[in-house]
Amino acid sequence: MSTTTVAPLAVHVRAVTKTFGQGEAAVPALKGVDFNARQGELLMIVGPSGCGKTTLLSVIAGTLNFDGGEIEVFGSSLHAMKPRHVTEFRKRNVGFIFQQFNLIPTLTCIENVSVPLLINGASRRVAEQKAEAMLDQMGLPGRGHDRPANLSGGQQQRVAIARALVHEPRLIICDEPTSALDKDTGSHIMDLLRDVARHPDRSVIVVTHDNRIFKYADRLTEMEDGRVQRVHDQAGNPDFSE
Numbered sequence: 672m673s674t675t676t677v678a679p680l681a682v683h684v685r686a687v688t689k690t691f692g693q694g695e696a697a698v699p700a701l702k703g704v705d706f707n708a709r710q711g712e713l714l715m716i717v718g719p720s721g722c723g724k725t726t727l728l729s730v731i732a733g734t735l736n737f738d739g740g741e742i743e744v745f746g747s748s749l750h751a752m753k754p755r756h757v758t759e760f761r762k763r764n765v766g767f768i769f770q771q772f773n774l775i776p777t778l779t780c781i782e783n784v785s786v787p788l789l790i791n792g793a794s795r796r797v798a799e800q801k802a803e804a805m806l807d808q809m810g811l812p813g814r815g816h817d818r819p820a821n822l823s824g825g826q827q828q829r830v831a832i833a834r835a836l837v838h839e840p841r842l843i844i845c846d847e848p849t850s851a852l853d854k855d856t857g858s859h860i861m862d863l864l865r866d867v868a869r870h871p872d873r874s875v876i877v878v879t880h881d882n883r884i885f886k887y888a889d890r891l892t893e894m895e896d897g898r899v900q901r902v903h904d905q906a907g908n909p910d911f912s913e
């Protein structure tokens with residue numbers, strides 16, 4: 672009998688399927704995915720391009736509908752929720768760092784980072800103070816009044832990360848967060864995400880190709896062709912606990 676205590680689940684995915692398009696144009700992106708992320712862990716998802724990583728993140732985040740199976744996030748069943756409630760749940764509980772940053776070009780950096788606070792009901796003054804402090808923490812002091820186009824790719828990525836963390840969501844979902852960053856900035860961002868994941872009631876899921884950052888993962892999930900193939904820890908030991 673194992674004496675290890677396994678932390679409660681943050682995300683529980685069972686037999687999830689998702690097909691894009693119909694008929695001859697149908698592309699099955701998820702073919703029955705089983706997947707768990709625990710509270711207090713940083714979990715990485717790796718796998719070749721096109722294997723379904725972004726699709727999996729999107730259905731967990733509630734930004735994309737799925738066809739079959741079950742998804743629970745912190746015990747709430749997305750498959751059983753009305754779309755309006757999924758949106759509410761996501762706004763409060765999920766921070767998403769997209770591959771393509773998705774910053775709003777007409778807003779300043781402070782305004783971009785304020786958005787999640789404003790949609791959760793904060794006043795503009797409080798939102799902008801918190802946004803500015805978050806940008807400082809990301810190593811971008813004094814850039815708050817710039818628009819994204821005046822920043823480098825790496826700086827824009829740090830703004831996007833600030834926006835995902837500012838409202839302290841319990842689940843942080845990151846699609847290739849270090850792809851536009853140099854090594855030192857990438858390490859700084861991963862240290863921050865590592866700290867977030869140490870909170871016992873939060874969880875960080877990172878999709879990456881970047882083998883320089885694998886060392887930050889508590890567990891790695893390997894995907895291939897729309898399915899999870901293997902879950903293992905840093906030492907390569909398979910994870911049988913689920």
Ligand SMILES: Nc1ncnc2c1ncn2[C@@H]1O[C@H](COP(=O)(O)OP(=O)(O)O)[C@@H](O)[C@H]1O
Pocket residue numbers: 691692698699700718719720721722723724725726727
């Ligand atoms: N909006 C979409 N419409 C049609 N096919 C899509 C769409 N998004 C993804 N796909 C397809 O689904 C599969 C999985 O894509 P994706 O989840 O983006 O993979 P990954 O992130 O691992 O590179 C790919 O074959 C991709 O072409």
Ligand SMILES: [Mg+2]
Pocket residue numbers: 724725726846
């Ligand atoms: Mg992708």
